[in-house]
Amino acid sequence: xxxxxxxxxxxxxxxxxxxxxxxxxxxxxxxxxxxxxxxxxxxxxxxxxxxxxxxxxxxxxxxxxxxxxxxxxxxxxxxxxxxxxxxxxxxxxxxxxxxxxxxxxxxxxxxxxxxxxxxxxxxxxxxxxxxxxxxxxxxxxxxxxxxxxxxxxxxxxxxxxxxxxxxxxxxxxxxxxxxxxxxxxxxxxxxxxxxxxxxxxxxxxxxxxxxxxxxxxxxxxxxxxxxxxxxxxxxxxxxxxxxxxxxxx
Ligand code: COA
Numbered sequence: 001x002x003x004x005x006x007x008x009x010x011x012x013x014x015x016x017x018x019x020x021x022x023x024x025x026x027x028x029x030x031x032x033x034x035x036x037x038x039x040x041x042x043x044x045x046x047x048x049x050x051x052x053x054x055x056x057x058x059x060x061x062x063x064x065x066x067x068x069x070x071x072x073x074x075x076x077x078x079x080x081x082x083x084x085x086x087x088x089x090x091x092x093x094x095x096x097x098x099x100x101x102x103x104x105x106x107x108x109x110x111x112x113x114x115x116x117x118x119x120x121x122x123x124x125x126x127x128x129x130x131x132x133x134x135x136x137x138x139x140x141x142x143x144x145x146x147x148x149x150x151x152x153x154x155x156x157x158x159x160x161x162x163x164x165x166x167x168x169x170x171x172x173x174x175x176x177x178x179x180x181x182x183x184x185x186x187x188x189x190x191x192x193x194x195x196x197x198x199x200x201x202x203x204x205x206x207x208x209x210x211x212x213x214x215x216x217x218x219x220x221x222x223x224x225x226x227x228x229x230x231x232x233x234x235x236x237x238x239x240x241x242x243x244x245x246x247x248x249x
Contacts, residue, residue, distance in 0.1 A: 004033035005055075011048040011197030012097075012190070013041045020056030025064040026107065031081035038088055048197035048204070050092075052111065053099040053186055059124065062106025068232060069241040077232050082107065086139045086221060089114035091214035093205050095196050099189035100124055100166070100175065101182045110139035113148075116208060117196075118175040119189040120166035121182055126174075129161030134236035136227045140220040148172055 005016040015037055017024040026034075041047040054060060063082055071077035089096070089111070098112055100120040109126040112118050120126075128145065130137050137145070137158050146154040149164075149172045156162045166178035176192075179185050196204060231237055 002033065003027065003030050004037070006033075006037045008044075008047060010190075010194040011046060012051050012193040013037060013044075013047045013049070014051045014053060014190070017052070017054040017060055020054075020058065022064070023058040023061035023103075024054045024056065024108070025061045026082070027064040028067050028081045030064075031085045035081060035085055035088060038092065041094060045201070047094065048199075048201055049095045049097060049193040051097045051099065051189055051193045052115070053189065054101050057102040057182065059100045059102045059104045059121075060106075060108030060111070061103075062108050065241045065244050069238065069245060072232050072234075072238050072241060077229060082138075083225060087218070089139065090217045090221060091209075091212070093209065095193075095204055095208055097189050097193040097196070099186045100126075100169075101185055103127075105129065107139060110137070110141040110145070112169070112174050113139060113141055113144040117189070117192050118169070119185045119192070120169050120175045120178045121185050122166045122178040122180050124166040124169075124178075125163040126165070126169055127161060127163045128157045131159045132161045133240050134234055135231045136224060138221070138224050138228055140217045140224065142224055143217070143220040148174055 001018060003019040005018045007014050015034055019025065038050060041050060071080055095116040096114060098115040098118040100112065100118060102121055103125045105127050109128050128137060128141060145157065157164065166175065169175040170178050177188065179188065
């Protein structure tokens, strides 16, 4: 089975991260598969919602750091498919639901800012430790997370790498509900996504688009990407990636 497993049932496209041995770190190839599946869903009237979930007890450890290191040595990383994925999220017209089965790092956390419904494991640690990696926030999280939890708390997460738990994510409105059991997280997310699929597709699409300032989100993503590219190509970042990747050797 591949590292991204897609299936459709009850009007819901389920995209499962399936690389548990690497804590579901997302490689360029995995981004490519997710982009393909999400774009395909746009042309398929039978798909009324997208559900992200993951294999194992870790939701997603973010971008694969080996991929970051590879592009870091070549410059800014404009070609990274992560950017296309993030851009797709900005104004994706169909609703997105997440079943956050465990911890999230980087995009594993910022993805939630683009989900319309999210269900999380109660003790899932959600982090955005961009500055610890000598990087900056992405996916418009510098705007959206700050709007959600305020400057001081967002700064603590971005710069000091502090975590929020699943429970805190519910309290601040980043997620709808948290559960003790992973199965409950997945079953609830699936059931809610299928519930969305029974509603008027047009009314759901308009509602989502009215609720999000996509133009502002896209402009923030562009500003973030410029800073991210500079940071990605820095010696500081390269050394951090190398240290992480060499730790088990
Ligand atoms: N990129 C590449 N490989 C990753 C990874 C990532 N983002 N996250 C985890 N892995 C790999 C580890 O290198 C390790 O591989 P190995 O078994 O071949 O040595 C394996 O996944 C398990 O990770 P490990 O660090 O041993 O597990 P842990 O439970 O001690 O820690 C994390 C889990 C996620 C906290 C830790 O791996 C981590 O900090 N990863 C980096 C997260 C990150 O900075 N992401 C980028 C955000 S922008």
